[in-house]
Amino acid sequence: MTNFNITPNRRKFDTDIKWNLYKKDILPMWVADMDFPAPKPILDALHKQLDHGVLGYEWANGTQLPEVVANRMERLYKWKVQPEAVLTVTGIVSGYSVAVRAFCSPKKGVAIQTPVYNEFHEVKNNIGIPQIDIPFIKQVKGNIMTYEIDWDLFEKRVKKAGIFLLCNPHNPLGIIFSRKELTRMAEICIKHNVLIVSDEIHSELLLDGNKFTPMAKLSREIEQHVITLIAPSKTFNVAGLFCGFAIIPNKELRDRYNNELNHLRLHVASPGLHASRAAFSGKCDPWLAELNRYLTGNRDFLVDYVTKYMPNVRTTIPEATYLGWLDFTQTKIDGSPFEFFKEKAKVAVSEGKIFGKEGAGHVRINFGTSRALLKEGLSRIKQAMDQL
Numbered sequence: 001m002t003n004f005n006i007t008p009n010r011r012k013f014d015t016d017i018k019w020n021l022y023k024k025d026i027l028p029m030w031v032a033d034m035d036f037p038a039p040k041p042i043l044d045a046l047h048k049q050l051d052h053g054v055l056g057y058e059w060a061n062g063t064q065l066p067e068v069v070a071n072r073m074e075r076l077y078k079w080k081v082q083p084e085a086v087l088t089v090t091g092i093v094s095g096y097s098v099a100v101r102a103f104c105s106p107k108k109g110v111a112i113q114t115p116v117y118n119e120f121h122e123v124k125n126n127i128g129i130p131q132i133d134i135p136f137i138k139q140v141k142g143n144i145m146t147y148e149i150d151w152d153l154f155e156k157r158v159k160k161a162g163i164f165l166l167c168n169p170h171n172p173l174g175i176i177f178s179r180k181e182l183t184r185m186a187e188i189c190i191k192h193n194v195l196i197v198s199d200e201i202h203s204e205l206l207l208d209g210n211k212f213t214p215m216a217k218l219s220r221e222i223e224q225h226v227i228t229l230i231a232p233s234k235t236f237n238v239a240g241l242f243c244g245f246a247i248i249p250n251k252e253l254r255d256r257y258n259n260e261l262n263h264l265r266l267h268v269a270s271p272g273l274h275a276s277r278a279a280f281s282g283k284c285d286p287w288l289a290e291l292n293r294y295l296t297g298n299r300d301f302l303v304d305y306v307t308k309y310m311p312n313v314r315t316t317i318p319e320a321t322y323l324g325w326l327d328f329t330q331t332k333i334d335g336s337p338f339e340f341f342k343e344k345a346k347v348a349v350s351e352g353k354i355f356g357k358e359g360a361g362h363v364r365i366n367f368g369t370s371r372a373l374l375k376e377g378l379s380r381i382k383q384a385m386d387q388l
């Protein structure tokens, strides 16, 4: 049994971004990594590598990683992937940046559903392409927010793109798209010859025992139009190791993608390879089941706390991820709630605006921490609001 109530002191290393970016009196609830140590099989694999002492060049094929990844897809989703369809990438942001370089042009840009992960908004700068925003429709019932796809707008906008960059499960909204929604998105993209790049980095952080379907698993036809990006980084909290995978069953797409990858010389450092093999081996799955139960408890705590103690604040009920999304537009906070909480509550959340203009007046809060720290953060936020 892992005790997720205990979190190590992350300030021990001054290279730790989450806990060192802001002053020491500020509780960090921003960047998307968790405060928990990685599961033991991963740490054992890394210790083994270090104990050997030789840290020379290594390659993914030598670690049988493509087979390990393919086996995991089959085990989790009954999705049969050929190992040669699996390419190793230096993380997911570089993974989709490579796709954009290979498949977009100044005329055919990248379509994204906003508000969405801030790095999605940077991708256009990689080679100077247009960004096409497709905002969700926001619905509010009581203090609970849900977001839905505006299908007419989706088709109208996505057809202008070279790539539709999907975030599923969605950061920061916590949505797991249904098979029906995924099929409809895929059919529209295929109709207009738009390549789908599906960022599924959060796909194993499932709350309430929810199930996940990879976009490419929907059908063999859809699979031919999808580049799937996955990684152990969020699930097993090894984001600093920068190792991910692009699954590209369509050979023509894969060759084009691989060509760009080779030009960029993006090599994964060897600890990422060792850790990923252990992470996806199945040995960490009992840890993951416990983690997801703990995170579900944290999500419930967050939603209950906001509902009970923060009048006029709205929240989503995330189905996946450890990211909450709160709307302060109906409160007395004047200006950016992110700045307000940093100043008055000594809590650093993520500024809503970085996820798109619809995020103004909202913040993203990271609940991938101990219940005690989550409680502390929320009570600081509440107290700051009570002063208004």
Ligand SMILES: Cc1ncc(COP(=O)(O)O)c(C=O)c1O
Binding pocket: 032, 090, 091, 092, 093, 094, 117, 167, 171, 199, 201, 202, 231, 233, 239, 242, 243, 244
């Ligand atoms: C949707 C999404 N994609 C990608 C990343 C980052 O991936 P990487 O660090 O592997 O580049 C994150 C991190 O928060 C994310 O939420």
